[in-house]
Amino acid sequence: MRVLAAMSGGVDSAVAAARAADAGHEVTGIHLALSRNPKSYRTGARGCCTIEDAGDARRAADVIGIPFYVWDMSDRFHEDVVEDFMAEYAAGRTPNPCLRCNEKIKFAAVLDRAIALGFDAVATGHYARLVTGSDGLIALHRAVDMGKDQSYVLGVLTQRQLAHSLFPLGRSRKEDVRVEAARRGLSVAAKPDSHDICFISDGDTGGWLADKLGSGSGEIVDHASGEVLGTHEGTFRFTVGQRRGLRVGRPTADGEPRYVLDIEPVAGTVTVGPRDALTVDHLIGSSPRWCGAVPAGPLHGTVQLRAHGREHAAVVGLASAGTSEEYVDIRLLDPAQGIAPGQAAVVYDGPRVVGSCTITRTSRPEAHLNVSEGNLDEREGNLDVREAHLNERSART
Amino acid sequence: MSETATITGNQRSVYLDHAASTPMYPEAVTATAEQMTRVGNPSSLHASGRAARRVVEESRERIAGSLHARPGEVVFTSGGTESDNLAVKGLYWARRSQEPRRTRVLSTAVEHHAILDPLHWLAEHEGAEVELLPVNRCGRLDVDALRESVARDPESVSFVSVMWANNEVGTVQPIRAVAEAAHAHGIPVHTDAVQAIGQIPVDFAASGVDAMTLTGHKLGGPYGVGALLVRRELELTPLLHGGGQERDVRSGTVDSPAIAGFATAVELSVQRQPRHAERISQLRDELLRRVCEQVPDAVMNGDRDCTLANRLPGNAHIQFPGCEGDSLLMLLDARGIEASTGSACSAGVPQPSHVLLAMGADDVSARSALRFSLGHSSTWHDVEALVEAIGPVVERARAAGIASGFGVVAKAG
Numbered sequence: 001m002r003v004l005a006a007m008s009g010g011v012d013s014a015v016a017a018a019r020a021a022d023a024g025h026e027v028t029g030i031h032l033a034l035s036r037n038p039k040s041y042r043t044g045a046r047g048c049c050t051i052e053d054a055g056d057a058r059r060a061a062d063v064i065g066i067p068f069y070v071w072d073m074s075d076r077f078h079e080d081v082v083e084d085f086m087a088e089y090a091a092g093r094t095p096n097p098c099l100r101c102n103e104k105i106k107f108a109a110v111l112d113r114a115i116a117l118g119f120d121a122v123a124t125g126h127y128a129r130l131v132t133g134s135d136g137l138i139a140l141h142r143a144v145d146m147g148k149d150q151s152y153v154l155g156v157l158t159q160r161q162l163a164h165s166l167f168p169l170g171r172s173r174k175e176d177v178r179v180e181a182a183r184r185g186l187s188v189a190a191k192p193d194s195h196d197i198c199f200i201s202d203g204d205t206g207g208w209l210a211d212k213l214g215s216g217s218g219e220i221v222d223h224a225s226g227e228v229l230g231t232h233e234g235t236f237r238f239t240v241g242q243r244r245g246l247r248v249g250r251p252t253a254d255g256e257p258r259y260v261l262d263i264e265p266v267a268g269t270v271t272v273g274p275r276d277a278l279t280v281d282h283l284i285g286s287s288p289r290w291c292g293a294v295p296a297g298p299l300h301g302t303v304q305l306r307a308h309g310r311e312h313a314a315v316v317g318l319a320s321a322g323t324s325e326e327y328v329d330i331r332l333l334d335p336a337q338g339i340a341p342g343q344a345a346v347v348y349d350g351p352r353v354v355g356s357c358t359i360t361r362t363s364r365p366e367a368h369l370n371v372s373e374g375n376l377d378e379r380e381g382n383l384d385v386r387e388a389h390l391n392e393r394s395a396r397t
Numbered sequence: 398m399s400e401t402a403t404i405t406g407n408q409r410s411v412y413l414d415h416a417a418s419t420p421m422y423p424e425a426v427t428a429t430a431e432q433m434t435r436v437g438n439p440s441s442l443h444a445s446g447r448a449a450r451r452v453v454e455e456s457r458e459r460i461a462g463s464l465h466a467r468p469g470e471v472v473f474t475s476g477g478t479e480s481d482n483l484a485v486k487g488l489y490w491a492r493r494s495q496e497p498r499r500t501r502v503l504s505t506a507v508e509h510h511a512i513l514d515p516l517h518w519l520a521e522h523e524g525a526e527v528e529l530l531p532v533n534r535c536g537r538l539d540v541d542a543l544r545e546s547v548a549r550d551p552e553s554v555s556f557v558s559v560m561w562a563n564n565e566v567g568t569v570q571p572i573r574a575v576a577e578a579a580h581a582h583g584i585p586v587h588t589d590a591v592q593a594i595g596q597i598p599v600d601f602a603a604s605g606v607d608a609m610t611l612t613g614h615k616l617g618g619p620y621g622v623g624a625l626l627v628r629r630e631l632e633l634t635p636l637l638h639g640g641g642q643e644r645d646v647r648s649g650t651v652d653s654p655a656i657a658g659f660a661t662a663v664e665l666s667v668q669r670q671p672r673h674a675e676r677i678s679q680l681r682d683e684l685l686r687r688v689c690e691q692v693p694d695a696v697m698n699g700d701r702d703c704t705l706a707n708r709l710p711g712n713a714h715i716q717f718p719g720c721e722g723d724s725l726l727m728l729l730d731a732r733g734i735e736a737s738t739g740s741a742c743s744a745g746v747p748q749p750s751h752v753l754l755a756m757g758a759d760d761v762s763a764r765s766a767l768r769f770s771l772g773h774s775s776t777w778h779d780v781e782a783l784v785e786a787i788g789p790v791v792e793r794a795r796a797a798g799i800a801s802g803f804g805v806v807a808k809a810g
Contacts, residue, residue: 028727067727069726112801
């Protein structure tokens with residue numbers, strides 16, 4: 001096959017490209033330039049968008065012995081990922097830009113161009129597996145290394161996209177990939193993983209959004225009493241489940257911390273309440289994307305609600321609203337906490353990704369008096385969705 | 398068909414990027430290699446030093462002789478970028494220290510970045526007022542516009558810098574007229590002749606210019622060596638201070654091996670220029686004709702009058718509507734054919750060429766062009782290979798252009 005290897009300048013995509021070449025494919029490396037002015041995005045060594053990263057990718061391609069080019073995807077990236085990110089936050093939702101980038105850039109704009117140029121597939125350094133089923137369909141499966149599994153951010157890919165994808169790292173463990181990189185003489189073997197949103201250079205999402213969206217003050221309101229507890233400088237500084245940065249002077253009666261429960265960007269209202277009130281067991285999702293066949297009936301499987309989040313047992317149904325628009329109805333048998341509209345719900349059947357949707361609405365259990373310990377097993381920091389963002393491994397391809 | 402046996406980087410490749418770098422003449426390789434085997438700092442007083450010094454001075458004389466300059470006017474540098482920086486900054490500082498009012502610098506919008514970037518730097522940090530004069534659709538400076546600009550306030554002009562011939566579209570500038578227009582007001586003129594030497598006749602003395610940039614690797618010499626020809630009476634503030642070599646204008650141990658090869662290449666390329674230009678322009682004309690046969694809507698950029706007075710003989714700059722230049726480049730590269738989009742890269746991000754934009758091209762058409770540049774090792778086989786490949790390559794690149802919405806996004810932006 002003629003394979004286009006997307007090379008970010010990181011260790012994963014470098015080894016993925018090398019393995020594709022070893023497998024006998026005719027591999028061409030490309031680095032995606034996502035900013036017209038690379039310096040403005042990031043000057044450290046941990047993003048996807050720097051001149052250094054382009055140089056690292058080029059060096060890796062030299063060592064592997066494949067041609068290498070830089071593709072300018074800056075306009076598309078800005079339109080489809082950065083502007084979407086801003087619009088989602090402005091609307092009080094919590095988007096995942098890595099997922100959007102996979103959906104709109106890497107496996108859409110890049111893939112389409114690659115196919116038009118005569119390539120058969122795009123290879124990336126994502127940790128996920130492709131498995132051809134007995135029905136001839138290609139299924140996306142979780143990686144062997146669950147600590148690195150990136151099937152969540154690939155849950156938006158359709159059968160056509162999967163049919164033109166290669167994920168050479170899906171059966172490997174990260175530490176083995178680093179060892180292999182060193183053995184292959186790739187200078188990126190010890191390069192740190194990227195952690196943040198690649199287009200926010202200092203990792204300060206709130207500051208970045210304030211800069212782009214301006215501030216719009218509003219009130220912080222208690223969910224039970226409706227009492228105004230304080231004011232804030234912009235709803236986009238908050239995500240559902242967030243605890244830090246509320247700066248509400250008065251402590252609660254019981255001394256328990258308050259969490260963001262809801263964000264109403266038009267009114268500028270941020271509703272806060274106790275941790276228990278974050279628990280949800282019913283999700284409605286829009287824009288479903290199915291990796292293979294559309295599920296016929298309700299599916300008993302699991303859903304993952306954030307990158308590197310845990311699985312929740314769930315019953316997933318596909319329904320039609322009053323309009324012709326499809327929506328996905330997810331009943332969590334195992335409730336979740338701090339789920340924000342805008343997050344993606346990726347549906348799994350065992351290790352297999354069934355599809356995904358964007359969460360539009362969440363609702364709390366009718367009678368949830370005792371939140372079981374099992375629901376609290378996530379580290380507290382993970383409840384802060386913004387922090388969860390920082391912990392996300394942005395997909396290094 | 399090649400005039401001499403030459404070294405090519407990649408034996409299988411069809412090399413059509415001589416304007417980026419042309420293979421070294423074997424004679425230049427020999428001259429460099431011979432000098433590399435000898436010890437001796439040209440500044441040393443002992444016998445080894447004297448021997449090295451002799452090589453350097455003979456090289457200086459050979460270069461001066463080839464370009465009709467005086468040996469004392471040759472200042473060796475590390476190449477085109479350094480020579481351009483030395484000319485631009487050195488002239489600006491020297492002139493300003495004598496007459497503080499002289500802060501205007503006149504140049505063109507189609508100069509190489511080695512001129513434009515130092516000019517922008519002077520504007521940003523040293524109070525220079527840079528006027529980049531417009532060019533016509535061929536990329537040629539209107540000398541009347543220069544005259545008008547000078548006449549507006551001649552006492553404030555520091556110097557004029559206009560390239561001899563453009564690296565992207567091959568347009569030859571009216572250098573003599575530029576020199577006359579500036580000299581009418583006693584203003585010095587620099588020209589970047591990197592692309593011109595060995596391609597078209599270049600006579601430093603007759604041109605009237607006061608400073609001229611040349612570099613080794615564009616004319617069959619080594620990389621990393623070049624020269625600035627500077628008239629004796631012209632004062633330059635040095636960029637590099639140290640041992641006082643090169644008339645105290647360019648300190649640093651003189652690179653005798655590189656200079657020996659450089660001088661050989663200058664001499665050979667100038668000697669061979671008439672025959673070379675004739676042969677290469679025929680090849681280029683054939684390339685243009687046959688590529689346009691394969692791709693009927695292809696458009697030639699630059700001066701359509703391909704005579705030596707107007708256009709470099711090895712330059713073919715072609716716009717392929719609907720194709721992204723970097724798609725074409727990649728597809729040709731995969732077939733072993735090496736060309737250039739001719740545009741400057743930062744992190745390898747293709748930017749629309751400032752030269753084509755200055756010539757009136759829009760953003761989209763500026764990004765759909767490729768430069769094919771022929772040189773002394775080019776043969777009919779190279780043209781054949783390109784002609785054979787170009788049809789399918791353009792077809793593919795067009796499909797990719799449609800797939801990626803090329804021309805839609807860019808126009809909106």
